Amino acid sequence: MTETEIRDEETEWAITGVIDVPWNLVVPTVDVHLVGYGNRFPNDFTLEMLAVLRRCKRIFAVPPIHAPDFGIPPMESLMHLYGPDKRRTETYAEMLDLVLAAAAADPPVAFATYGSAMVGATVTHRLLAEAQRRGLTTHVTNAVSSFDGIWADFNIEPFYGFEVWEASTFARLGIEPNTRANLLLPQAPVFDVAEGLDPDTMTIRASTTVAVLRDHLLRFYPPDHMVHYVKSGAGAGPHLVGADIESVPLRDLDHPGRQPLSTLFVPRAAGTGNARLDFDSPALRGAQPA
Numbered sequence: 001m002t003e004t005e006i007r008d009e010e011t012e013w014a015i016t017g018v019i020d021v022p023w024n025l026v027v028p029t030v031d032v033h034l035v036g037y038g039n040r041f042p043n044d045f046t047l048e049m050l051a052v053l054r055r056c057k058r059i060f061a062v063p064p065i066h067a068p069d070f071g072i073p074p075m076e077s078l079m080h081l082y083g084p085d086k087r088r089t090e091t092y093a094e095m096l097d098l099v100l101a102a103a104a105a106d107p108p109v110a111f112a113t114y115g116s117a118m119v120g121a122t123v124t125h126r127l128l129a130e131a132q133r134r135g136l137t138t139h140v141t142n143a144v145s146s147f148d149g150i151w152a153d154f155n156i157e158p159f160y161g162f163e164v165w166e167a168s169t170f171a172r173l174g175i176e177p178n179t180r181a182n183l184l185l186p187q188a189p190v191f192d193v194a195e196g197l198d199p200d201t202m203t204i205r206a207s208t209t210v211a212v213l214r215d216h217l218l219r220f221y222p223p224d225h226m227v228h229y230v231k232s233g234a235g236a237g238p239h240l241v242g243a244d245i246e247s248v249p250l251r252d253l254d255h256p257g258r259q260p261l262s263t264l265f266v267p268r269a270a271g272t273g274n275a276r277l278d279f280d281s282p283a284l285r286g287a288q289p290a
């Protein structure tokens with residue numbers, strides 16, 4: 001074997017300093033594809049996502065997107081399985097059974113959702129686990145999550161201390177946050193809301209108990225600690241660039257924020273000797289109490 005033959009791509013890269021990108025796309029052949037289609041349309045679409053969706057026999061989606069210009073086939077909505085008087089856990093179980101039954105009958109199928117399919121998406125994690133038990137193969141298509149937008153909005157480097165807890169789980173389990181890390185609490189606007197959205201109005205009940213979350217946070221952060229509801233750029237059209245940020249001192253955190261799909265950002269506590277871990281952030285500099 002010659003020296004050239006035993007070089008793998010990484011060795012080649014190390015030697016030349018250049019990543020040589022071949023023309024062909026490698027698309028896995030599996031029974032169930034778990035596909036995130038990003039947050040900003042069509043900006044976050046990926047080549048793999050398009051190729052995968054085009055080859056699936058059925059695409060189940062939460063919510064479906066209509067993008068024929070990109071060759072994406074029609075999607076079957078699973079939104080009707082949510083209900084304002086129905087626990088989300090029940091809805092997730094129904095979605096799981098539906099997708100896996102379709103995959104067993106006529107693969108490949110896809111479960112598609114916004115953002116990353118691996119972030120804040122209980123059904124996809126359950127699909128990954130359960131498909132394997134039923135002898136079905138799976139693949140996850142990497143995608144841009146809301147984290148990416150939030151990290152950019154606040155110039156957060158997650159390598160330098162980052163923690164994330166779904167807001168209700170955080171309070172229910174009495175989690176003690178690491179105050180030296182930047183903390184994200186997704187789903188704070190729907191804190192303690194067990195039901196899903198109303199498929200007729202596409203709205204979900206706003207939390208009326210955010211004060212419980214505030215009181216839990218007050219055990220670890222001072223009352224004047226600024227916290228921020230953030231909705232990073234999402235959707236289609238010009239508003240997909242730019243964030244909606246609502247800043248309040250922790251003591252005033254008793255409302256769900258104006259954007260139901262936002263995340264609560266709790267910056268690391270001051271005075272923990274971490275100054276060099278944060279970068280200047282225009283969004284934080286301009287943040288004033290609402």
Ligand SMILES: C[S@@+](CC[C@H](N)C(=O)[O-])C[C@H]1O[C@@H](n2cnc3c(N)ncnc32)[C@H](O)[C@@H]1O
Pocket residue numbers: 039113114115116117118119120121144145146147149150185186187188230231232233234260261262263264
């Ligand atoms: C069911 S999870 C879905 C997350 C999605 N799969 C992702 O990758 O971002 C929904 C929660 O994610 C957060 N989220 C979704 N889109 C967001 C955005 N544009 N900005 C901030 N947070 C967002 C909110 O906390 C929301 O309640």
